[in-house]
Amino acid sequence: MTRPDRRRPLLRLASALLTAGLLTGGPAHAGPAEDYIAAHAKALADVAAAAKAGKSDGELDALGAPLLKDLEKRMVALIGPIAFKGTQKKPIFMPSSLNAEYLESKEPDGLLFSGTNLTTRYFVSPEPVFTDWLAARAKEEDADPALRLGLKGAMGTEPFYFAVLGADAAFIKYMDLPVTAGEGESVTAALGLFTQSGQQNDPPSSIVFTRIGDGRVVVGTADLKATIKPLPACEKIWKEANAKATRLEDAAGKTRNDEDPRWKEAEQVREAGGDAFRACFVKAALSLPFFPGAVKRAEELVQAARGK
Template sequence: MRLVWTLLFALASGTALAASPEGDYIAARDKAISDIAALETSNAEVETLDAANSKALADLEGRLSAILGPLAVEGFPATGKINLESLSPADIGFGMLDGLRYAKSDEGPSIVATTRGLTERWLQSKANEEDESLKLPAGIGEALKLDAFYTQAIGSDAAFVKTLDFALKKPEGADIAIARLGGWTQDVGPIYNQQVVVAVVKGDRVLIAEAPATPPAPKIAACEALWTAADATAQKFQETYQGSDLKDQQAYDSANAAWEKGDADYRACMGERLPGDPIFPALLAEAQTLADHMAGK
């Protein structure tokens, strides 16, 4: 009899889990993705696809709003828009982290909020990616330390590249607090539009904030010189490239290698020298304030 009751309890628990708001959201999202894929296969008109995508995103936004409730972080609106940009794998913005983005403007600070459960589901899907370049660790703490997490979770058409990690004081009550300085790019080389990115995990909530570095990160002459020299070397290799034989391919590869090394050397230089710059305390304070507010201080 005990075995029967144990089995019934397990089945009931599984049913409750599957019928949870998060489970319902995932089911609705996956169905919408499948429905839009079917429309694409049937060569539906672009207007039909756009309408289906917009309707499904609005439904999912409502479900997430019910799960998350209003945001209560100083300086940010209480209501947000869905973080997903598309439900079609063919579109830029597909596969981003399930959550809501809160911002007063497109150019200002923003926060993407979600739950620990939705983050873990999303990371598990990334851990199972066949494309090695898209794989992420399944653990939240480990994933938040990687550029690739922010690229895939909150970016759509550019990659996040770290300049340095801030030494944060973990706010009281927070389980995880990570802050980094970096930027979005589609190429190698200096990124002058630096952003302060802060991730806080507290209880069931995962919050990821992004704000323009204030004051802007400075140009450091020694670091600029490293990139300028690498760029000049790469340009010389590129000048010999004609694209027709092995020698040309070697020149092409050498140019790319010079750019990539210059990019890595530049970022390492910035990470080493920026903490000694007079503006660094202000950047650290910006990151700490964001973390504190996200944790409810």
């Protein structure tokens, strides 16, 4: 899986150190997971120090490569043998960079198993390591409040799935899907879609799921694999909102004024129209033909996440 180059400078080095967990307190009782966390923090600090010393991105990548290899070796040992049907045998280790100028340095620590079409994905992480990553993300100034709810509070939210699986697309959740948790585990599943255009009148196309159990966190997504026919009542809501937003944009465009308040108003109208479309869809979903199959597929995905 080739990841796009998404370099963006971070505002402060401290943010990167928080992301790595470097500024958090050390564990009272060290174990393999805590050793990994400490090794990652040190690796990030080494690269950050080299960046501060003026090393180029190429030099930072060269410095980080063996450190990432070491972290990958530790992660594979922590997770142990695991595989998911329909995905590649050798997973991708995350994070894929230690350079704080790359967004990839903020990726969660774990192994990503992907299908050939990349729409089926299982991300696996030891629970202590994942919890440490989430806590570090929650401390960032621009962190979404949902990420500050702790693992079990955040696990079913849009920001959570975007942070773990989003890459270049935000996740929009339409509705939760009822899945049954086994003894000693927490599970959640939802219906939604990954998009770069924001909420419009797109029907949901993905199932996302999370399982916490057996010392692991598994977060994944797969195609819905169902055809959802347009709902006239919901389409009408969206079309009216979109038309109003377009009229506002046209009027604002004629002024050649980027500060015209109608630009912002158009954005708000379109966003509200998308939210209304989604609410309309969710209200109808329980009685639509696709819904029982979506619940069954979610249950199958959660079962696969159990690794049994």
